[in-house]
Every structure is written in C-alpha cells, then in structure tokens.
Amino acid sequence: MPKTLHSKSLLALTLALLLSACATTPGGPHIDRSYNSDNQDSRALFLVLHYTVLDWEKSLRVLTKGGQVSSHYLVRDEPARSYLLVDENRRAWHAGPSFWAGHTQLNSSSIGIEIVNAGYVDTPAGRVYADFPEQQVQEVIRLVRDIVARHQIRPERIIGHADIAPGRKQDPGPKFPWKRLADEGIIPWPDLAQVKDKIALFESLPPGAAWFQDKLARVGYKLALTGEFDQATKDVISTFQMKYRASDYSGTPDAETAALLEVMLSPNGMLLNTPTQGAKPYTPRW
Structure with missing residues (x-):
C-alpha cells in the first residue's frame, strides 16, 4: 500500500474512533463515551409474572393499543412463543400500585411478563383456575432465564403480580408452576x-x-x-x-x-x- 494511501486510511480510522467516542446530535452536547464506571447495575431489579385472563388476540390488543396497560413481553399459549412489546430499557405499565420488600411502584424497576391464560372462573363448586400448557411453561422458563442472565436479577426477586398487590391481584395464580421454576434452579x-x-x-x-x-x-x-x-x-x-x-x-x-x-x-x-x-x-x- 502506498504511504500516502496508508496515512489517509489511518486518519480515517482515527476520525471514526473519535466520532464513536464523542457521539453528537446537531446542537447537542459532545458526549465522550470512552469511560465506563464499575459502580452500576441494571435498572431492572425485579421480574414480575402475570396472566392475561384473555385469549391471544384480545391479550395482544389490550397490551398494545390504548388500554393504559402494557408489558415488556407477552407469552402466547398456542403456539408457545414470546413477543417483545416494550423495550426492556423503557417502562411498561404492568405492575400498577405495588410494593415488595420496601420497593414501591415497581413499574419503574421491573420487567413484566404477561402469559396468555384464562385466569379463573367462579363456579358453584368454587373458583377454578386454568392450566398452563406444558409448551408455554417451557417458553416462560426460557424467557425468564434469558432476562435474568442479562440483568442479573436476584432469584428471590422473581415474583408474581399477586405478591406485589395481594388481594387486588391473583395472577399468575395457583396453577402457575412456581415449584417447577425452583426445580430448574431459577428461584429459591x-x-x-x-x-x-x-x-x-x-x-x-x-x-x-x-x-x-x-x-x-x-x-x-x-x-x-x-x-x-x-x-x-x-x-x-x-x-x-x-x-x-x-x-x-x-x-x-x-x-x-x-x-x-x-x-x-x-x-x-x-x-x-x-x-x-x-x-x-x-x-x-x-
């Protein structure tokens, strides 16, 4: 490579590195991103599990259109598949008035997973909750593992909507296999x-x-x-x-x-x- 061409290539590479370290917007600040503090963690401290009490189509519509409720993920029942509805770096509206271990308003510090499930019906024989299909349970476990690994969420902070709003909420209900999550090494x-x-x-x-x-x-x-x-x-x-x-x-x-x-x-x-x-x-x- 000729010396002049080599010098131009080196200069172009240097400029590219400088631009990446000091990303700017027109009229905005000059932000240098070449340093990174050790003293930080994820904003997602909790993982909250819900059921939707609706079928797939209605669940998707309520969580994506103007219903004033949302979740980061929706796990479909048939076929079992996870859908990202809200970026994990943004706040979803899934927890509502909530409390856990001194923390309040958990929308700001949690990732929410809604699971398509009919919830319960009250019958003359008592309240009957719907089962979770095996393939859906497996998909939830895979999704939980993935989120926890990326955000380093502590095992005891994987909780249900009912935990943070007892009496007001029941989800994900008694049919949700919490013991299965324990057997899989996800929760204590x-x-x-x-x-x-x-x-x-x-x-x-x-x-x-x-x-x-x-x-x-x-x-x-x-x-x-x-x-x-x-x-x-x-x-x-x-x-x-x-x-x-x-x-x-x-x-x-x-x-x-x-x-x-x-x-x-x-x-x-x-x-x-x-x-x-x-x-x-x-x-x-x-």
Whole structure:
C-alpha cells in the first residue's frame, strides 16, 4: 500500500474512533463515551409474572393499543412463543400500585411478563383456575432465564403480580408452576425436610396474627402489624400459600404455612438448585 494511501486510511480510522467516542446530535452536547464506571447495575431489579385472563388476540390488543396497560413481553399459549412489546430499557405499565420488600411502584424497576391464560372462573363448586400448557411453561422458563442472565436479577426477586398487590391481584395464580421454576434452579425454595420437621411444633403451639404478620412482612409483603387476622392479613396469607402451598390457599393461618415461613427466614432454610451440585443453601436478601 502506498504511504500516502496508508496515512489517509489511518486518519480515517482515527476520525471514526473519535466520532464513536464523542457521539453528537446537531446542537447537542459532545458526549465522550470512552469511560465506563464499575459502580452500576441494571435498572431492572425485579421480574414480575402475570396472566392475561384473555385469549391471544384480545391479550395482544389490550397490551398494545390504548388500554393504559402494557408489558415488556407477552407469552402466547398456542403456539408457545414470546413477543417483545416494550423495550426492556423503557417502562411498561404492568405492575400498577405495588410494593415488595420496601420497593414501591415497581413499574419503574421491573420487567413484566404477561402469559396468555384464562385466569379463573367462579363456579358453584368454587373458583377454578386454568392450566398452563406444558409448551408455554417451557417458553416462560426460557424467557425468564434469558432476562435474568442479562440483568442479573436476584432469584428471590422473581415474583408474581399477586405478591406485589395481594388481594387486588391473583395472577399468575395457583396453577402457575412456581415449584417447577425452583426445580430448574431459577428461584429459591424452602427446604421441605425442615418444613416437615416443624409442622408438629406449630400444630401444638399455633402462632398468633402478629407472628404471621411479622414473618410475611420480612419476606417482602406489604402488611400492617395489627395483631389481628384481618382481611388484609388473610389476603397476604392466601397469596403466600398460592405460591408455596397451592393445594390449599384458603388464607387460613395453619401449621404448614407457619412452618414454611419459619424455614424461609431461618439460616440455610432456603435452597437453590445448581447445575453441578444440586440443591445448595441460599440466603435471600429479602
């Protein structure tokens, strides 16, 4: 290559690098992007799972048109496929009035996943929730893994809409396979052997309302310490049961629910599955 041509190529490369480091807009600031701080993390601190209570077509329309509600992702049931509706760097309107572990208004600090699902119907025999198809569950798991890996969302911060708005919301409901997510190593789960050992203790010495309220608040739920089994407390207990003991989510403060809470808040009470070592103790930062 001739010396003059080589010099011109080198100059062009240098100018290109300078322009990329100092991107500008007409009349805008000269921003130098050549430095990057170590002291940062993702704005997405939480991942919130929902169901839509609508079919695919209606879900898509409500979440994309002027319904004042949106979500970053929508997971279709048939075929099972994930759709990006709101860029992850932007705020979606999915959480509404919300609270978890001292954080409020979670729209600003979360990524939302809506899952196409009919929700529930009330029948003479009681409330009946719709199942999630296996292929859809697998797609949700893949999507959750992908989001968590990119944003480094802590396992205990993968939560349901009901967790952040108990009583007002039920989704993703008792048919959502939270234990499956635990088995896949995505979220932590109470050590069930420890839970079993503690049930007899709580059957003989049932805790009072203040005990349940304190434990549930320490897990992350918004709950006033009234010392009474009021409706708000029953709603939170039911929400907790729906996630960790879906066979009975009546809101009754029974011994098994107490044992689950006691173990969850005890040292080495929570386990997180790992690919190589199986279930290992995990300490959530509630």
